[in-house]
Amino acid sequence: MTESNQSASSKLMRDVVALGKKYSESGFPNPNRAGCPNPAILRAMAHRDRHLTLEALPLSHIVGCSPCFQSYEHFRRISRVLRRVKVTAACLAVLGVLLVTARVVRTHSAEGVQRNTSGKQAAKQQPSVETKQAPRNDPFPVIVDLASFSPTRGDVNDDFRNKVHFPRKLLRVKFLLPIGLESGEYSIRLQNAAGTVIAERRARGHMTDGVTSVEVNFDLTGSHTGNLTLMIRPPGLSWREFPAVIE
Numbered sequence: 001m002t003e004s005n006q007s008a009s010s011k012l013m014r015d016v017v018a019l020g021k022k023y024s025e026s027g028f029p030n031p032n033r034a035g036c037p038n039p040a041i042l043r044a045m046a047h048r049d050r051h052l053t054l055e056a057l058p059l060s061h062i063v064g065c066s067p068c069f070q071s072y073e074h075f076r077r078i079s080r081v082l083r084r085v086k087v088t089a090a091c092l093a094v095l096g097v098l099l100v101t102a103r104v105v106r107t108h109s110a111e112g113v114q115r116n117t118s119g120k121q122a123a124k125q126q127p128s129v130e131t132k133q134a135p136r137n138d139p140f141p142v143i144v145d146l147a148s149f150s151p152t153r154g155d156v157n158d159d160f161r162n163k164v165h166f167p168r169k170l171l172r173v174k175f176l177l178p179i180g181l182e183s184g185e186y187s188i189r190l191q192n193a194a195g196t197v198i199a200e201r202r203a204r205g206h207m208t209d210g211v212t213s214v215e216v217n218f219d220l221t222g223s224h225t226g227n228l229t230l231m232i233r234p235p236g237l238s239w240r241e242f243p244a245v246i247e
């Protein structure tokens with residue numbers, strides 16, 4: 001999508017919402033859901049997915065279908081909450097770096113003072129300072145929205161299937177699962193290109209506000225970078241595969 005195309009689609013979406021607030025919320029019941037698009041598209045649209053082309057946006061349908069308009073509004077609210085969570089996580093990460101830096105600077109200047117006054121004592125105390133400074137092993141939080149990886153019905157082109165990106169760290173991954181997946185016991189696997197399972201977890205999926213999510217820890221600190229397959233088995237169903245990459 002080009003820049004102008006994208007800003008045009010953002011403006012169109014804002015216009016749709018403004019118009020919808022007046023008429024679409026309840027004025028167009030569509031009990032048989034005639035002509036409704038795949039909910040994954042509404043969700044991708046609400047998340048401002050850059051892979052959606054202007055032509056693929058079902059704008060004229062949404063303004064004339066109250067159930068779709070309400071779904072779109074619902075996904076927009078979730079998207080705003082998620083954005084706030086991401087911003088908060090980024091701020092906390094920056095704050096963490098600042099605190100560690102401040103502590104290192106303070107420790108170094110304290111060491112300098114101790115060396116000047118009593119060299120032996122400073123040398124003795126150094127190991128305990130290092131122990132205090134050992135990096136904390138809190139997992140790095142990652143949110144993966146699998147909505148844009150939903151199996152499509154041929155109405156979205158193949159570029160839509162982009163990859164899930166995992167940083168090479170100890171991770172706490174929250175997967176937001178595609179529409180239609182229920183609460184229950186999930187198995188989650190990371191498999192490399194050679195077909196070897198490099199990590200496997202089981203965890204309970206919970207539904208909140210119509211979106212099922214599941215959280216697991218993956219320690220990818222010692223993993224090789226490169227392509228892999230993320231495999232998810234929902235309760236009672238077969239494995240689903242998503243292209244992924246460790247970077």
Ligand SMILES: [Zn+2]
Pocket residue numbers: 030033034035036037061065066067068069
């Ligand atoms: Zn509809």
